[in-house]
Amino acid sequence: MAGSPTNITRNGPAPGMVTKSGGRLWLTHVLMIFGLLIIFFPIWLAFIASTVTQADIVSPPMPLLPGGFFFENYKRALFSGVNVPVLTMLLNSLVMAVGIATGKIVISLLSAFAIVYFKFPGRRTFFWMIFITLMLPVEVRIVPTYEVVAGFGLLNSYSGLIFPLIASATATFLFRQFFMTIPDELAEAARVDGARPMRFFFDIILPMSRTNIAALFVILFIYGWNQYLWPLLITTDPDMNTIVMGIKQMFPSGDDTADWPVIMATSILAMIPPVVVVISMQKLFIRGLVDSEK
Amino acid sequence: MEKRVTFQGWLLPLCLVLPQILVSAVFFFYPAFQAVWQSLFIPDPFGLSSRFVGLGNFEFLLTDSYYRTSFFTTAIFSTLVTVVSMVPALFLAVLADRLIKGAGVYRTMLIWPYAVAPAVAGVLWLFMFNTRVGVVSWYLGQLGYDWNHVLNEGEAMGLVVVASSWGRISYNFLFFFAALQAVPKSVIEAAAIDGARFWRRFFTIVLPLLSPTTFFLLVVNIVYAFFETFGVIHTITSGGPQQATTILVYKVFSDGFVGQDLGSSAAQSVILLVVVGTLTVLQFKFVEKRVHY
Numbered sequence: 343m344a345g346s347p348t349n350i351t352r353n354g355p356a357p358g359m360v361t362k363s364g365g366r367l368w369l370t371h372v373l374m375i376f377g378l379l380i381i382f383f384p385i386w387l388a389f390i391a392s393t394v395t396q397a398d399i400v401s402p403p404m405p406l407l408p409g410g411f412f413f414e415n416y417k418r419a420l421f422s423g424v425n426v427p428v429l430t431m432l433l434n435s436l437v438m439a440v441g442i443a444t445g446k447i448v449i450s451l452l453s454a455f456a457i458v459y460f461k462f463p464g465r466r467t468f469f470w471m472i473f474i475t476l477m478l479p480v481e482v483r484i485v486p487t488y489e490v491v492a493g494f495g496l497l498n499s500y501s502g503l504i505f506p507l508i509a510s511a512t513a514t515f516l517f518r519q520f521f522m523t524i525p526d527e528l529a530e531a532a533r534v535d536g537a538r539p540m541r542f543f544f545d546i547i548l549p550m551s552r553t554n555i556a557a558l559f560v561i562l563f564i565y566g567w568n569q570y571l572w573p574l575l576i577t578t579d580p581d582m583n584t585i586v587m588g589i590k591q592m593f594p595s596g597d598d599t600a601d602w603p604v605i606m607a608t609s610i611l612a613m614i615p616p617v618v619v620v621i622s623m624q625k626l627f628i629r630g631l632v633d634s635e636k
Numbered sequence: 637m638e639k640r641v642t643f644q645g646w647l648l649p650l651c652l653v654l655p656q657i658l659v660s661a662v663f664f665f666y667p668a669f670q671a672v673w674q675s676l677f678i679p680d681p682f683g684l685s686s687r688f689v690g691l692g693n694f695e696f697l698l699t700d701s702y703y704r705t706s707f708f709t710t711a712i713f714s715t716l717v718t719v720v721s722m723v724p725a726l727f728l729a730v731l732a733d734r735l736i737k738g739a740g741v742y743r744t745m746l747i748w749p750y751a752v753a754p755a756v757a758g759v760l761w762l763f764m765f766n767t768r769v770g771v772v773s774w775y776l777g778q779l780g781y782d783w784n785h786v787l788n789e790g791e792a793m794g795l796v797v798v799a800s801s802w803g804r805i806s807y808n809f810l811f812f813f814a815a816l817q818a819v820p821k822s823v824i825e826a827a828a829i830d831g832a833r834f835w836r837r838f839f840t841i842v843l844p845l846l847s848p849t850t851f852f853l854l855v856v857n858i859v860y861a862f863f864e865t866f867g868v869i870h871t872i873t874s875g876g877p878q879q880a881t882t883i884l885v886y887k888v889f890s891d892g893f894v895g896q897d898l899g900s901s902a903a904q905s906v907i908l909l910v911v912v913g914t915l916t917v918l919q920f921k922f923v924e925k926r927v928h929y
Contacts, residue, residue, distance in 0.1 A: 453652060
């Protein structure tokens with residue numbers, strides 16, 4: 343992307359012709375807040391629903407301000423849930439998201455290092471093999487991938503949740519691009535000093551990649567946390583459900599009324615970790631987003 | 637692009653690429669190959685043997701009215717998602733770009749929905765429009781409009797489109813906002829000196845300068861609508877009513893896992909593979925031209 347999205351006041355207020363008059367600026371704020379209210383309404387409503395009783399919800403219209411059952415609903419969701427305590431699902435999601443992010447970063451760092459800093463037989467072939475896996479989402483090859491995972495006996499396991507989603511090359515490609523920008527003099531100096539390649543990797547490359555790794559971690563964490571189809575297929579045991587796919591399982595299959603307060607509390611709990619990660623690491627997140635789409 | 641300075645040896649680099657090669661081979665290349673292979677067979681109903689049918693599965697799909705309908709549904713769905721997620725995002729980005737103070741705060745708030753999983757977004761919107769307890773559907777009822785996305789195909793489509801676009805607005809906003817910030821102020825001032833008003837400046841100067849970003853977002857959003865909206869559709873409509881919201885990815889899932897029609901599901905996977913491959917090539921051709929390292 344052109345320009346740095348993190349730097350808002352870069353051009354500063356343009357003096358003269360293009361500055362905005364006070365009245366217009368006021369209107370801009372109003373429109374902006376109006377837009378934000380619309381965008382936030384679904385989240386607000388979910389939050390309200392998680393603080394009232396089932397009786398408040400099933401006799402519409404439900405209240406639009408928080409009720410007094412916050413602790414009760416969340417306690418019920420976290421420790422008993424519908425099929426399985428939400429705490430279990432949160433833990434599963436955490437393992438999956440961290441596993442995917444870490445796994446993908448580790449294998450990509452290694453292979454990108456090999457591809458950039460070595461000339462070995464089959465290097466081009468490997469590069470293209472890895473390159474082909476870019477962007478081909480798991481959704482396209484679900485049935486055979488499911489069969490492979492089932493064949494390994496990995497249904498209802500963390501490995502089964504994690505590995506198939508690591509098999510894509512976005513991160514490798516990204517690290518390759520970054521390593522290309524590292525000055526050759528550093529490798530030269532390391533070689534002259536007689537440093538072994540892995541020493542160079544751990545002492546120079548890894549510390550230099552810190553920001554890229556962190557930015558990628560944020561993106562991959564959210565990617566992993568928000569997976570739906572894959573956990574839906576391979577976790578038949580409620581104890582292995584992730585929170586994002588588990589919410590749908592909380593709806594009754596028949597004509598019974600759903601336990602809305604608990605379901606909405608679970609929805610809020612499902613969005614808190616990724617939202618906290620995104621908001622608290624906003625700069626890294628935007629950098630990762632822009633980098634990974636380049 | 638090549639590095640001038642490289643290290644010697646071939647065993648170490650092979651070990652370094654091995655984990656990635658293994659994971660890709662087992663969970664990517666083999667399944668992709670399997671998808672192509674299975675698409676050439678029809679398994680018998682008991683799964684004991686399968687019969688080679690060549691391109692029979694593809695032939696059947698192309699003449700199958702359900703599949704053609706699903707293609708058409710996907711086209712409408714992805715077009716709508718792209719428009720509904722990009723237009724408000726551009727509008728909000730233009731607003732934020734006009735602000736000197738507070739843009740950062742608005743941006744922080746706007747990122748929020750991006751972090752919400754599509755499946756969770758589906759649950760939130762389902763709750764608002766639920767036919768029995770939904771707040772929005774209740775107020776619509778008060779206004780004399782009888783909302784029922786469980787029966788009405790158009791309303792079902794509208795609901796999954798809005799639920800899918802919602803989190804995407806954040807994403808598009810970030811890219812539009814960054815692009816707007818990068819538009820040189822001098823160009824705008826020159827136009828202003830020539831007497832061009834805000835909207836005229838916007839349509840004649842700013843919008844053309846945004847075209848690389850817009851094109852990029854078009855491709856990315858279409859890919860999103862094709863593949864990542866499964867969670868929204870599964871939570872809200874499960875492809876119904878009367879398959880009105882069965883997009884291609886959903887059909888691969890429902891034919892393969894619910895209907896157990898593996899040959900057809902595999903053939904559909906192969907078709908999707910071609911679609912996503914085309915989109916990827918398109919994007920890379922464009923990235924090559926745009927990014928100058």
